[in-house]
Each structure stands twice: as C-alpha cells, then as structure tokens.
Amino acid sequence: MKWHVLRPLWVAIGLVGAIFVAREFLVPDDFGVHGQNFTYGFHRLSNVQEWKDFPVKYQGRESCEECHEENLTALNGSTHQTVECENCHGPSIDHPDPNEFLPLDKDRALCLRCHAFLDYPNTDRGALVSIVDRTHKRRYECVKCHNPHDPKEYYE
Amino acid sequence: MTCSRRDFLKDAVGGTLASALPLSAFVFLSTDEAKAAIADSKVRWAFLVDTTKCIGCGLCVKACKTENEIPYDAAVTRTWVERYVVTKDGKTHIDSPMGGRDGYTTDLIRDEEIEPEDIDKAFFVPKLCNQCDNPACVQVCPVGATYQTNDGIVLVDRDWCIGCGYCIMACPYGVRFFHPEHKVADKCNFCYHRISKGMEPACVECCSFGARRLANLRDPDDPVTKIITTERVAVLKDEYGTKPHVFYIGLDANVR
Amino acid sequence: MSEELIVHGIEWTVKELFVYPNEYIYWSIQIVMYPYMTGLVAGAFVLSSLYHVFGQKELKEIAQFSLVFSLALLPVAALPLLLHLQQPMRAMEPLLTPHFTSAIAAFGIVFTAYALIVLSEIWFVYREYFIAQVHALKGEPGLANAMSRIVYRVLTIGAYDVSEEALRVDKKAATILAAIGIPVACFLHGYAGFIFGSVKANALWMSPLMPVIFIMSAVVSGIALCMLTYIVIMEWQAFRRRRKGSGVEASEIKGAEKEIINQATRYLLGFLIAAISLEMLDLIFRGYTAMKSWDILRSVMYGKDFVNIFVLQYTLGNLVPFVLLILPGRTLKRTVLALLLVLFGVFMMRWNVVIGGQAFSLSFSGYMHYEIPVIPHSIETFKEGVFGALTVIATPFVLFWIINKFVPSLRRDARGS
Numbered sequence: 159m160k161w162h163v164l165r166p167l168w169v170a171i172g173l174v175g176a177i178f179v180a181r182e183f184l185v186p187d188d189f190g191v192h193g194q195n196f197t198y199g200f201h202r203l204s205n206v207q208e209w210k211d212f213p214v215k216y217q218g219r220e221s222c223e224e225c226h227e228e229n230l231t232a233l234n235g236s237t238h239q240t241v242e243c244e245n246c247h248g249p250s251i252d253h254p255d256p257n258e259f260l261p262l263d264k265d266r267a268l269c270l271r272c273h274a275f276l277d278y279p280n281t282d283r284g285a286l287v288s289i290v291d292r293t294h295k296r297r298y299e300c301v302k303c304h305n306p307h308d309p310k311e312y313y314e
Numbered sequence: 315m316t317c318s319r320r321d322f323l324k325d326a327v328g329g330t331l332a333s334a335l336p337l338s339a340f341v342f343l344s345t346d347e348a349k350a351a352i353a354d355s356k357v358r359w360a361f362l363v364d365t366t367k368c369i370g371c372g373l374c375v376k377a378c379k380t381e382n383e384i385p386y387d388a389a390v391t392r393t394w395v396e397r398y399v400v401t402k403d404g405k406t407h408i409d410s411p412m413g414g415r416d417g418y419t420t421d422l423i424r425d426e427e428i429e430p431e432d433i434d435k436a437f438f439v440p441k442l443c444n445q446c447d448n449p450a451c452v453q454v455c456p457v458g459a460t461y462q463t464n465d466g467i468v469l470v471d472r473d474w475c476i477g478c479g480y481c482i483m484a485c486p487y488g489v490r491f492f493h494p495e496h497k498v499a500d501k502c503n504f505c506y507h508r509i510s511k512g513m514e515p516a517c518v519e520c521c522s523f524g525a526r527r528l529a530n531l532r533d534p535d536d537p538v539t540k541i542i543t544t545e546r547v548a549v550l551k552d553e554y555g556t557k558p559h560v561f562y563i564g565l566d567a568n569v570r
Numbered sequence: 571m572s573e574e575l576i577v578h579g580i581e582w583t584v585k586e587l588f589v590y591p592n593e594y595i596y597w598s599i600q601i602v603m604y605p606y607m608t609g610l611v612a613g614a615f616v617l618s619s620l621y622h623v624f625g626q627k628e629l630k631e632i633a634q635f636s637l638v639f640s641l642a643l644l645p646v647a648a649l650p651l652l653l654h655l656q657q658p659m660r661a662m663e664p665l666l667t668p669h670f671t672s673a674i675a676a677f678g679i680v681f682t683a684y685a686l687i688v689l690s691e692i693w694f695v696y697r698e699y700f701i702a703q704v705h706a707l708k709g710e711p712g713l714a715n716a717m718s719r720i721v722y723r724v725l726t727i728g729a730y731d732v733s734e735e736a737l738r739v740d741k742k743a744a745t746i747l748a749a750i751g752i753p754v755a756c757f758l759h760g761y762a763g764f765i766f767g768s769v770k771a772n773a774l775w776m777s778p779l780m781p782v783i784f785i786m787s788a789v790v791s792g793i794a795l796c797m798l799t800y801i802v803i804m805e806w807q808a809f810r811r812r813r814k815g816s817g818v819e820a821s822e823i824k825g826a827e828k829e830i831i832n833q834a835t836r837y838l839l840g841f842l843i844a845a846i847s848l849e850m851l852d853l854i855f856r857g858y859t860a861m862k863s864w865d866i867l868r869s870v871m872y873g874k875d876f877v878n879i880f881v882l883q884y885t886l887g888n889l890v891p892f893v894l895l896i897l898p899g900r901t902l903k904r905t906v907l908a909l910l911l912v913l914f915g916v917f918m919m920r921w922n923v924v925i926g927g928q929a930f931s932l933s934f935s936g937y938m939h940y941e942i943p944v945i946p947h948s949i950e951t952f953k954e955g956v957f958g959a960l961t962v963i964a965t966p967f968v969l970f971w972i973i974n975k976f977v978p979s980l981r982r983d984a985r986g987s
Contacts (some may be wrong), residue, residue: 162368162729163743166690169727173686177665185666193464197671198452201461205471212507215381216516240522249380271371271417272522278399278436280564282523283369287836291419389578394591407586408935409825424587456674476658476663479596482676484772488932489827492578497656524660554770570588570933 215249229307236308269300357465358531359504362538363440366564368525370395370438372417374517381516390491392502393442393517398568401432406568415511416519443489444558451481472498486554494549582943587936595928595940598954600654602722602924603962605762607647608918612755613792614640622748632830636796637732638979641688642970649962653953666838673765684758687751694744696977700725701732701761759788773863779852791916798909834893846888879922887915
C-alpha cells in the first residue's frame, strides 16, 4: 500500500481546517441566518442595531414648534404651511446645543425649486405662483421682498 | 488498487462540495419559506409615491443626502426625481440632473429647448429603493453583507461589504451605488434609523406636496396602506419577479 | 474635487441621453481580465488532461508544459479581483462567510478546490524529480543551492519512496486527478459564465447559454495560449541550440512539434466552432424574440459596438484564424498568427460581454461609453486602467519563470525532468 498518495489529501484537509480555524477568529459570532431564510437573511445580526443608531439630522416641525411657536403660527395660516422649516433652515440635528444658529439658505435657487415657471400640464407646477427667473428681479434674493413665513406679505 | 480508490476520497470531498452548491441554491430559494419568515412580523414597510403631486422641487433629494451623509457634490444619491416630457412627435425626453438634487428650474433638457406647445404630457417621477420581497441584490451578495430585515428593509453591512459591486449590477432599478467615502455598497433604506423610532423618512418629512408617503402593510389602520390595498396603484418593472414595495399613483407607460 | 467625491466609475464613464443617476460602468477592465484569465487556466488544464486522460500521445510535451503554466495562471486569475474590489483587505470573506446563493461565493470554493487539484497533480508528476534534486543538491556548496534543496525537500512533503510501484501509483493518481480536474475546470469557468448569465437585470447578460459559451471560449483561449507559448519557447530553444551547434538537427526539432501542433489545432477548431455556434444562436434568438430590451441592444450591437463585435471579435478573432488554420499547407508562422488572433478574439468576447452589457442604461433610454484610463493619475485609475491590465497579463509569465525553476516543464526526458 503506497500511503504517500494521500499526502496531498492531508495538505488539502489541513488547508480547509485552517480556514475553519480562521473563521473562529475572523468571523463575528453573531454572523448567521437570522429571521429569514439563507437567501435573504444571512448577515451579522448586530448590524441592524448599528443602523438604528445612525444619527438623526432632521427633527421635524413639531420639534421646532416647542420654542418657535410664533413663527409657526404665521406659517400655518399662509400659503407656505406645508413647507417644512428645515427645508430652508437646514436640519436642526441637536439644535440649540451645540449649534445655536442654523444655516439659513436665502439663495434664489432655493425658491426657484418650486417657483420657477415650467409649463408642465400633468403637474401642479403651473398652479403655483411662478416666475420666469431671468425676467424677475435677477439681482436680488427673493426674501428681500417676500416674507417666506407669509409669502403674501410683501416688503416694499 | 485500494490506493487509487482512497485517492478518490480527496476529490470526493471537493466534488461533493462543488456539486452540493448548486443543489443547495434550489432549497434556499424557496419563496414560501421567505414569506413565512416575514409573515410573523408586525411591520412590513412599504412606500407610496403619488406622481400627480410631485412638482420636481428636489427638496427630498437634498434632505436625503443631508440626513444619510451622502456627500452633497457626489454624483450618486439614495433617492432621485426623474423628469419626463413627452412631445407630440412621440419622443420622450427624460432627465435627472444630479438626481434632481437642485430641483428643476429650467425647461432645458440636456441643453435642448422644448417648446411648451410641443408638449403632450410632462411630469415628475421620484424613485428610491423598492425594498423588494425577493431582492435580487441580496441573492447575489457573495459574503452576506446585504440582507433583509424582518420588517422588509434591505440593509448593507458597511463593515463586511467587500465592494465587488455584484449587488449594484443585480438591481434592475439602479438604486445601488458605491459610497464615495466608505467604499462599500450603499442604497436607500427608508431611513431605517428614523422609522425605527416612529419618525418618517427624511424625504417624506421634507416633501411639501404629499408625493411621498410611508406605509406599514401589516397595519390595517394605516391610511396609506388603505390606499395601496383599495385603490389602483402600480409598481416599477414587475417582470423581474422582485416584488417591489414602492407603489405608484399615476405611473405612466413612458416611465422607465 | 476632493478624493472622497470621486464616485467609483465616474472617471471612465461618459453618459449619453438618459441614464439613471447611480449608473456607471462599475465592472470595467479588471472584470474583463478576470474571466479571460480563468478561461486560460481552464483551457490550459483541459489541454494537459487530453494527454493524461485520453492518452493523446502526441500531446505529451505540451501537456507537461500546459499543466505547469496553468499553475502559473492560477493566482493571476485572482489578481484582477483584488485590483477591482473596493475593499481588497476583505478578499477572504467569500471563503469565511460564503453566501452560496451568489455565484461569486460558490466560485471561491470551486477555485480553491481546483487549485488543490492542479497542485496535487503537479506533485504526482514531479515528485520523482523533486527527490532526484534533493539527492543531487546534497553537499553542494553555496547558499542558493542550500535554499533550493530546502525548497525541494518541502515539495516532496516527506514522501521519498521511488520504487517502481510507487511511481506507478503516482502516474495513476495523476491520471485520476486530471480526469476529475476536467469537470472542475468546466465548473470553474461555467460559474464565471453563470455570474453574468444569471443577472436578470442586465438584458445582454441574462441567458442560460452564457455559462456554456464561456466554457467553450475559455478552452479555446487556453489551448491557444499554451500552443503559442509552447511554440515560442521551443523555437527559441531551437534557435539557441542551432547557434551553439548542438547535435540535434533543426528539422528534427520542428518535426516533433508539428504533430503536437496539428493535434492541438484539431481540438482548438472543435471548441472554436462550438463557441461561435452558441454565440450566433444567442444573437439570432434575441433578434427573433425581440423583447423589450431588443431596441437598445440592437442599437448598441449594430451601432456603436459594431466594430468591436462584428469586425474585431467575429471576423478578426474567429473567422480569420479559422480560415488560416483550415487552409492546407499550414506553416508555423500562419499558425502563430492564427493563435494570436484567437487570443485576441476571446479577449474581445469578454470585453463585448462585460463592457457591452454596460453600454446601455437600465432605463433602455441611454448609453454609457467606456473610456479606459490610460495614464494613471490615482490608484483607482491605475488599478482599473490599461496599466492594471498589463500588470495582470505580465504576471503569469513572471510566475511561470519562477515556478519553472523548481518544476521544469519543457524538457523531453520521460522522467519528468
């Protein structure tokens, strides 16, 4: 019996064994099939919580209302009542601590997103009060004349 | 001759492994198993996009980038808005500059002027990850870095993804991309960190026109679920068998 | 633009008309190289097995060579992937947590199994030679000799039996491994084809024929490369021998080769016909059934990619070498030209599948042009550019040169030396 034929087999088994040993150290313990079947549920379980812990940036209108009730009262009665505070004021994140002031975007480009005239019949774009950018007071910020919290209010 | 037969052992191991693989794939692809596993969860997230309400302001795209830390100037995005202008000559003009990040403020489409009188119809279509029931992207991940949670959201493990790009190639909707900083696959996850706390996804929160809405299909009292189940809605590319969970109102035949 | 904002793929993708915002050519030159290199591996192994298993005596010398060359090609098949991965440090994960529903994960296992088979077969073929070298180098002065001796001792894995029976058993084992290796080599390349063919999202790739087409063209490329390298090396050696004035006649050297070349060419032509037939079938079917994607596919194939597909691949890469090899009075020069064209044709086939499949958008309403980075200005444009490809092409020859020092594959002695 020529046993030397099996030597490559031992090497192969050793290699496979080494991979299994490496697995013990390199693969996180909670890696496996969780909740679903192998096709769709094969993952490291702790990753789910990691995604849940991702920091929230936009806090939403209700959180603004806690301190800025006046502004919201004006807004709620106006044509901009559906516009989120943070769309123009930026995400509040943990405001007021540490960011006391939120970066206010006063650029024309922001207002033009909705108010640049586009003659598209299947959208409400035509129904919004709109302008053709190059023909309407090009050099000025919109908020110079229009109050964003109450757009019908017009500064002279 | 016992030697040669033993020699077979070596390759019996290898051969068994190699042949077991395609067979095992058939077992694990049972969709009934998948359904049963998700069925006992109280939540199955879905989305409703009303294209009749979208005016292409792009504030959703901007909010998404900010909320989910996708570099603002990078030409990739977790959600985007497409513009469709169908002209009387039968051509469909479609664009999505930077995903609609800056909104649509000009009527030029790739520097082409389209006269309003030539327009038959024109509208906007927001798109995002469909969190499919049979996600092709999860099926092809070689290492288990992407997966589906019990409530239906498909997530990517940033610490495990090897960056091969197979999931990106496998998605029929083009929602996946490589994150420019983390150098792993990335995509919309319905702001999982927000919806798990009872908040809305950032894009839903920032849409002033109600074009985007989140739904929990397992909650019979959810008003959005009621719309999905009782009114006429459509999905994108259902021919791929992925069972997408983003439903559309007003989806046009021209939409790609 | 700062480093972080460089979206992967944006530097070599030019979009035309409507393409989804996140679409880029993500699978570029290295993904073209990868099936090409694995194809060469599989083909070289099949050629070697034609001698070991099917007893094609004329192929003995080239079989020896192609076996060792397939070993040199093996690590190079993994190299394009390492260059492509966005996280190359995690490259072992498909072996640690393989998700078997993915063709890429299964490939990792099959590849490892195949590597073990090739290594084992070489061991059985060369074991006697290793032992001879251990004895020959004993007591030889010099560090190089001492180190070589250590290498040979390791290579024997302690099996020093050189009796008649032991050597007979070696030969039998090598034959069995060569036989088992053929289906594994087919698996290896079938999986590469499956990686593409199973992507239902890609209108050009999705096809059940894809694995078979890949296997056929892989064998074609492997045989062609082995024949070519073999011819080059043998001619070079003959040239040197003629200059030195050795006793062997030049015509004798050429004569011995002719039979090998003829026999190998027959196999090459067979697989070439199979590969072309399947590709034609795929094309005709697509045109006939005219699915939703046919409009954009047609405009890509008959439009911007017409030269790549019909001129470079089918004509220059398939038809011309076919004619060159079939016409009577085949000279060595003509054969070499044909082999070079075949290798080029198989490369173009990989290119047309990988790049061609990303030439159109998922929207079916736009195109993506691939502009391969030539002069690298960053790590990414090196890895996924011309120089990255050249690195991959050059490496097997470097590796072969190193391996050949310990496992000589080009001598004529029947005792494997």
